[in-house]
Amino acid sequence: MDPDAVAKAFVEHYYSTFDANRAGLANLYQEGSMLTFEGQKIQGSQSIVAKLTSLPFQQCKHNITTVDYQPSGSGGMLVFVSGNLQLAGEQHALKFSQMFHLMPTPQGSFYVLNDIFRLNYA
Amino acid sequence: MDPDAVAKAFVEHYYSTFDANRAGLANLYQEGSMLTFEGQKIQGSQSIVAKLTSLPFQQCKHNITTVDYQPSGSGGMLVFVSGNLQLAGEQHALKFSQMFHLMPTPQGSFYVLNDIFRLNYA
Incomplete structure (x- = not known):
């Protein structure tokens, strides 16, 4: 699989789902998945989606500025995103x-094992 | 080993070395290490340090704003830093x-397998 295509497809899918229907992100995470959101640590698909859907805003739009990726050495892929x-x-x-740290599933897809998010305050 | 202490000690060591003597970062990387610097991909300790020491500024000072970390699922640790x-x-x-993706060495220390750096332009 072309890692460039995987990274770009993941980023497109993740943020378009986030902006349209945050609850739809649930199947990108598993029980062992970790999210650190502005320093708050959350584990497991259900808790992560509960956090994302309870953020204090309804509608939002992510505009992506940069996407970088590297193999993580364990069959996974690290994807680093910046944007607005x-x-x-x-x-x-x-x-x-x-x-994001994407890990392969037995079905030939990927799930998010690690997710760290930070706002870059001025 | 306490992951919080490892992450903080690594960040302190990395940026103080960068600001004082960039060539001293060489032993944090190995041959399989990857750096993506503002989108440019570089592999291997020697090439990475050659890039860092050739950046078009002499003196600099990193001020760290946030440090987040998570276990990466393969004995390693992901460290996410923001700052000025x-x-x-x-x-x-x-x-x-x-x-950074830190991986354990047989000597009980860590090396940098993955490193992705981006400036956050206004």
Whole structure:
């Protein structure tokens, strides 16, 4: 599988799902998945999606600026993203950085083992 | 080993070495190590240090804002850093984000398998 295509397809799928229907992200995570969101540690698909769906904004739009990726040495792939997050009704977009560690599933797909998100305050 | 202590000690060591003597970073990398620096892919300790020592500034100071970490599922640790990079003679600091994948060595230490660096332009 072409890692460049995997990284780009994942990023497109992740953020378009986030912006349209956050609950739809559940099947990208598994029980061992970890999210660190602005320093808060959350584990497991159900808890992660509960966090994402309870964020204090309804509509948002991620605009991606950069996508970098590397093999992680265990069949997985590290994907590093930077971009802007536009919240509905807010004048200024928020800059963010996020990294994912994608691991292969037996079905030939990937799930998110590690996810770390940070807003880059000015 | 306490992962919180490992992550903080690594970050302190990495950036203080970078700011004082970039060539001293060589022993944190191995032949299979990967650096993606502002989208440019570099592999191997020697090439990585050649890149870092050839950056077009002499003196700099990293100020760290956040450090997050997670186990990577293969005995390694992911460390995600955000902060500011102050270049000598420049008025404004540059914001950056960087992620490292630390892997254990047989000697009980860690080396950097993956390193992705991005400046967060305004």
